[in-house]
Amino acid sequence: EAQVTQNPRYLITVTGKKLTVTCSQNMNHEYMSWYRQDPGLGLRQIYYSMNVEATDKGDVPEGYKVSRKEKRNFPLILESPSPNQTSLYFCASSPRGASHEQYFGPGTRLTVT
Amino acid sequence: DQQVKQNSPSLSVQEGRISILNCDYTNSMFDYFLWYKKYPAEGPTFLISISSIKDKNEDGRFTVFLNKSAKHLSLHIVPSQPGDSAVYFCAARALFAGGTSYGKLTFGQGTILTVHP
Numbered sequence: 001e002a003q004v005t006q007n008p009r010y011l012i013t014v015t016g017k018k019l020t021v022t023c024s025q026n027m028n029h030e031y032m033s034w035y036r037q038d039p040g041l042g043l044r045q046i047y048y049s050m051n052v053e054a055t056d057k058g059d060v061p062e063g064y065k066v067s068r069k070e071k072r073n074f075p076l077i078l079e080s081p082s083p084n085q086t087s088l089y090f091c092a093s094s095p096r097g098a099s100h101e102q103y104f105g106p107g108t109r110l111t112v113t
Numbered sequence: 114d115q116q117v118k119q120n121s122p123s124l125s126v127q128e129g130r131i132s133i134l135n136c137d138y139t140n141s142m143f144d145y146f147l148w149y150k151k152y153p154a155e156g157p158t159f160l161i162s163i164s165s166i167k168d169k170n171e172d173g174r175f176t177v178f179l180n181k182s183a184k185h186l187s188l189h190i191v192p193s194q195p196g197d198s199a200v201y202f203c204a205a206r207a208l209f210a211g212g213t214s215y216g217k218l219t220f221g222q223g224t225i226l227t228v229h230p
Binding site: 042044101 | 218
């Protein structure tokens with residue numbers, strides 16, 4: 001089944017404790033992206049990757065890192081999480097860029113205390 | 114600076130009637146627009162898109178209209194069905210000088226559509 005998977009689905013952590021949210025897609029898509037969803041703000045793009053070893057900033061990249069060492073995986077790294085990074089995070093992939101249909105993962109609910 | 118705005122947080126419509134969801138944008142460099150639908154506890158799913166060289170795109174019950182001079186797009190759902198009840202996001206892609214930003218996507222805040230039986 002074609003899908004985007006994210007792990008973990010739920011995470012409660014404390015300020016400053018490094019964490020990684022994994023994202024994997026099995027559709028051989030070139031493009032992958034991370035978003036966060038917050039009430040009243042909609043979805044905001046954090047980082048995106050046009051292909052392996054090609055990543056770029058979205059609208060809200062501060063406090064996040066990503067890597068794209070292989071096509072299927074696009075992990076989101078929070079080196080020192082803070083409470084303002086409490087949010088619902090979505091990973092997405094698409095065959096070619098942001099103008100094409102993106103397939104979203106189920107989301108990761110992160111709480112930083 | 115919200116470059117894509119959905120000014121109506123919610124919309125309530127009777128089954129069988131038309132739903133019109135609106136979206137305004139400020140960046141004249143946006144060249145592609147998309148609509149996504151989101152159910153609770155799920156990721157968004159793609160609905161329909163339109164290039165800035167067109168003013169209308171239709172797919173079944175869904176039609177997107179683009180008015181570039183007004184920097185406004187709308188999604189029409191006809192007829193509306195209870196299963197259409199969801200949050201709808203519009204999104205826009207900017208084409209920057211040099212054409213290097215095909216990956217950047219800006220979303221609006223979303224509109225909650227409720228279709229009553």
